[in-house]
Amino acid sequence: MPLSAAEQQADPSGILRRAQDRGRIEVFPSVVAAVAGHAAVSCYGVMGMSARGLRDGVALLLRRDNLHKGVDVREVKGHLVIDVYVIVEYGTRITAVAQNLRSTVRFEVERLLGVPVGEVNVFVQGVHDERGEG
Amino acid sequence: MTSAARAEPPAGAAKEVVDGQLFKRSLLGSLSWLTANQEEVNRLNVFPVPDGDTGTNMLLTLQSAVEDIRESDAKEISKIAALAAHGSLMGARGNSGVILSQIFRGFAKHVQGKSELTPAELADALEEAANAAYRAVIKPTEGTILTVAREAGQGGPGGRRRLPGHRQHGHRRGLPGG
Numbered sequence: 001m002p003l004s005a006a007e008q009q010a011d012p013s014g015i016l017r018r019a020q021d022r023g024r025i026e027v028f029p030s031v032v033a034a035v036a037g038h039a040a041v042s043c044y045g046v047m048g049m050s051a052r053g054l055r056d057g058v059a060l061l062l063r064r065d066n067l068h069k070g071v072d073v074r075e076v077k078g079h080l081v082i083d084v085y086v087i088v089e090y091g092t093r094i095t096a097v098a099q100n101l102r103s104t105v106r107f108e109v110e111r112l113l114g115v116p117v118g119e120v121n122v123f124v125q126g127v128h129d130e131r132g133e134g
Numbered sequence: 135m136t137s138a139a140r141a142e143p144p145a146g147a148a149k150e151v152v153d154g155q156l157f158k159r160s161l162l163g164s165l166s167w168l169t170a171n172q173e174e175v176n177r178l179n180v181f182p183v184p185d186g187d188t189g190t191n192m193l194l195t196l197q198s199a200v201e202d203i204r205e206s207d208a209k210e211i212s213k214i215a216a217l218a219a220h221g222s223l224m225g226a227r228g229n230s231g232v233i234l235s236q237i238f239r240g241f242a243k244h245v246q247g248k249s250e251l252t253p254a255e256l257a258d259a260l261e262e263a264a265n266a267a268y269r270a271v272i273k274p275t276e277g278t279i280l281t282v283a284r285e286a287g288q289g290g291p292g293g294r295r296r297l298p299g300h301r302q303h304g305h306r307r308g309l310p311g312g
Contacts, residue, residue: 042182044229044271089270091239093226100182100229107183 027113029073032082036120037067039108040084045097047128048087079118082109086122090129098122151250154214155207161200161218168193181275182229191228192279198225199238210249215242230279233267237283240266261287 040046049062049070062070072083082105088097102120109117152160168175168189175189199222208214219242222235241263245251251259264283268274 039182041272042275045232047270047272089236091223092232092236092270093223096226096228096232100232103185104182 027115030068032073032080032109032113032115033068033071035109035112036071036073036082036084036105039105040071040086040101041067043097043101043104045089045092045094046086046101047089050085050087050125052083052085076118080109080115081119081121082106082117083121083123085125087126087128088124090127094124094127098124151252152211152256153250154209154211157211157214158203158206161196161203161214165193165196165200168196181278187228188230191231192234194227195222195225195231195234198222199234201225211251212242212245212248215245218242233270233279233283236267236270237263237279240264257287257289259287263287 037049040049049067051062051069052072070085072085074081074083084101084105086101088094101122105120106117109115172189172193175192176186177189179186179188199218201221202217203214203221206214206217208217215238219235219238222231222238226232226235241259243266244259244262245255248255260283264280264287267280267283271280274280
């Protein structure tokens with residue numbers, strides 16, 4: 001069952017806590033980031049995650065094991081805010097891909113972690129151009 | 135589909151080809167079918183987010199794809215396909231809409247410069263359309279419109295019955311029932 005905003009307490013370390021009668025569950029932001037990253041790369045039209053911020057103006061394509069680096073998880077006024085940085089396939093309608101990405105990330109994070117998501121922001125940092133297809 | 139259908143047509147038989155106008159009619163027919171079955175497709179929607187809008191999204195995308203085609207009297211299939219690719223790109227809605235637009239894009243690219251297609255060429259074009267759609271995703275999910283596109287190409291006469299993009303997906307038959 002998802003946490004309501006009131007039940008959810010953030011401490012300075014950003015860990016999402018859920019108090020219960022016998023013990024508690026803590027979800028670290030890195031876990032949210034990993035779930036969001038995997039959800040993002042499963043989306044149609046998303047060709048990869050990129051590291052936050054451009055390095056010398058070039059979007060860096062992340063490898064599978066550090067997808068979470070393309071995701072920023074914050075808590076703003078009791079709501080979870082997820083920023084995802086992606087590379088999108090050239091020739092797709094990018095607004096539609098980004099919209100699908102937002103709903104998929106929200107759905108997967110809420111489904112797997114039971115944490116309500118306030119916002120998902122998508123940053124398209126590059127396009128992947130499929131050339132040389134045979 | 136049957137072995138008879140794949141054999142060469144007997145000598146003297148009318149040449150079976152798909153030109154721009156036949157392709158146009160088939161797209162308009164698809165639109166009618168989808169309009170009639172929109173709700174059923176909505177009910178099939180379970181992935182990635184089960185929000186029951188796949189049929190609606192596909193219908194809106196297909197409407198956009200045929201928008202410029204209705205008025206076109208182009209004889210060349212390449213022209214009709216290019217219009218469909220452009221229209222579907224501009225109107226792509228939802229995951230299946232984006233995938234549909236990639237299918238049209240791949241098809242249009244493959245038939246570029248052609249005025250008509252033989253059945254075998256049509257199967258090739260459908261296969262190439264599916265390949266293009268598979269290339270725009272890292273982890274293709276079977277049982278989606280991707281599977282339908284792939285099997286459409288493989289099922290045609292002269293279909294090469296191989297997996298697009300040499301992907302490793304094993305299962306061949308069996309669309310999800312729901």
